[in-house]
Amino acid sequence: MKTIDKRMIQSQQKIIRAFDELLQKYDYQQLSKAQITKTAQVNRSTFYAHYDNKQAVLTQLLSQNYLVDLKRTLASNAPLEQLASEKILHTILMIHQKTEVKYPKAYLDIKTVLSNEMIEMLEVYFKELWLENRQVNVAEVNFMASLCSWGMYGVAMRCANQELSLLVACQQFEQLIVHYLITDKSKTSSRVS
Incomplete structure (x- = not known):
């Protein structure tokens, strides 16, 4: 066996x-x-x-060789109070740069698969952070996790296209997250009262 x-x-x-x-x-x-x-x-x-098909091979190849970097970055991040968005955005950019250099002819097709996989990983990351040890509305968390995962990925692509600096992107993104957390904490404490 x-x-x-x-x-x-x-x-x-x-x-x-x-x-x-x-x-x-x-x-x-x-x-x-x-x-x-x-x-x-x-x-x-x-x-x-x-x-089942070559798409499954591509997904596994990307998971083994590239997405593992994002998984590692997300796992090593500090609690939400100390968002490490710069590290996450940098990792997303590095993964895209590596794949574009290694697979120049296939990059556009690869980019689509990478995008979907990374957005899904980011969504899980945000859900876990917000659901951890908190009394929150699950539907709200799902919505915000989806919004933030797509948002963070979109910001990374704007940085890649040099429309936005990494530092400015991180500051703006963290302000959005902190605003949600503060608003959410005040809702939670008013529900408890």
């Missing part, structure tokens, strides 16, 4: 490495499962044992 697991892991990693190699040379839309399996030296059934 351990041998099967080891072989499964090895074949999965072969597919990821082959996909990574091909993505550096070709546009994402041009890649076929046949190219991936040929480069990985696995058959189609092995491919389908691990992945």
Whole structure:
């Protein structure tokens, strides 16, 4: 059984490495499962044992090699009182820069997947921060987490396009968050009273 697991892991990693190699040379839309399996030296059934489609391979590749940086940054952040938005924005920008340099032909397709994954990670991050040890309206938290995750990602893209400096972006974003927290705390304390 351990041998099967080891072989499964090895074949999965072969597919990821082959996909990574091909993505550096070709546009994402041009890649076929046949190219991936040929480069990985696995058959189609092995491919389908691990992945439903090339989108799933792309998502795993990005998760293993790039999104792990954002996950690490979010996990290491201080409590909400000390928002580390600069660190988060910097990490988002670095991930985009790395992928754009490594996959110049496929970057536009990759950017869409990266965006969706990062926004989802940020939303979970904000929800966890606001729900932790607080009596809050869950619907409000979900709304604000969604707003802030899209907002933070949008701010990062404005910084990437040099429409906004990182420092100004962080200050504005933190003011928004602090405003919500202060308003939320006063609502919470008035509900408790």
